[in-house]
Amino acid sequence: MQRLWIRIYWPLLRVLDQWRLRRLMRRHPGLEIHPDASTNLVFARFELAPSARLRIGPDVYTERRRDAVCFRVDSNAEVDIGAGTWLYTDLGTIHLRAMRDGRLIVGPECWLHACHISAKELVELSRKAWVGPGSRVLDSDQHALDADHPQRTEPIRLGEHTWISADVTIMRGVEIGDHSVIGARALVTRSIPPHSLAFGNPAAVRGKVGDRSEIGLFRASDSTMHQP
Numbered sequence: 001m002q003r004l005w006i007r008i009y010w011p012l013l014r015v016l017d018q019w020r021l022r023r024l025m026r027r028h029p030g031l032e033i034h035p036d037a038s039t040n041l042v043f044a045r046f047e048l049a050p051s052a053r054l055r056i057g058p059d060v061y062t063e064r065r066r067d068a069v070c071f072r073v074d075s076n077a078e079v080d081i082g083a084g085t086w087l088y089t090d091l092g093t094i095h096l097r098a099m100r101d102g103r104l105i106v107g108p109e110c111w112l113h114a115c116h117i118s119a120k121e122l123v124e125l126s127r128k129a130w131v132g133p134g135s136r137v138l139d140s141d142q143h144a145l146d147a148d149h150p151q152r153t154e155p156i157r158l159g160e161h162t163w164i165s166a167d168v169t170i171m172r173g174v175e176i177g178d179h180s181v182i183g184a185r186a187l188v189t190r191s192i193p194p195h196s197l198a199f200g201n202p203a204a205v206r207g208k209v210g211d212r213s214e215i216g217l218f219r220a221s222d223s224t225m226h227q228p
Helices: 002-027 039-043
Strands: 031-033 045-048 053-056 069-073 078-081 086-088 094-098 103-106 111-113 116-119 122-125 136-138 156-158 196-199 204-208
Touching: 002 031, 002 039, 053 069, 069 078, 078 094, 094 103, 094 111, 103 116, 116 122, 136 156
Parallel strands: 031 053, 045 069, 053 078, 069 094, 078 103, 086 111, 094 116, 103 122, 116 136, 122 156
Antiparallel strands: 196 204
16 A cells, blocks of 8 residues: 555655746746656755856756755856766755856766855866865855955866765865875865875875775665655
8 A cells, every 4th residue: 555655645746746846946037847758856955146047967966955955156157067966965055156257067977965166257177077075166256355365266177086084175276187086174275187096285296096086986876765
């Protein structure tokens, strides 16, 4: 009886969620959510300026938790979430923000876990980049230091198959090379070459990392947990 109820309940819930997402997109012309994205996104928080653009690709997944993913996109700013990305909220909220005229590009099959990413100019995550819980990626100083030292902004790029572990801070102008791993609680102020293991404050290269292209994650969409 319980299984029968589940077979009836989940499809009905999915239809309701799809209707709510379509209504949300009608209210925000710059919001595009692919029909194959998780309908759990109906529980995300969307703060979008009238000229903002937010695109969420197919097979993007998140858990069914209210306000566990927060999108804030200011005027003329853009956020793009690539296909197959997992917005994982088990340990906390994900904050994704593009400030005025900024761009935040998340490539396909990325994994973001309870992190904060803020773009005033450009933050780009390449394919299969991972950002762990408590980590922050900030492409600007956020504000001026004093009257003689204005705020500075420089793009950030995370390469393919990179892993930013827990409680890492990545500062403006940094590029993390492909297949590199950044250890927990690192403060990254300079670019890291490909295939590097780096950690510390400030982060420095401490070792080498091989090919990470075959390393995968257990995905909720691969199990019966992927409902709806």
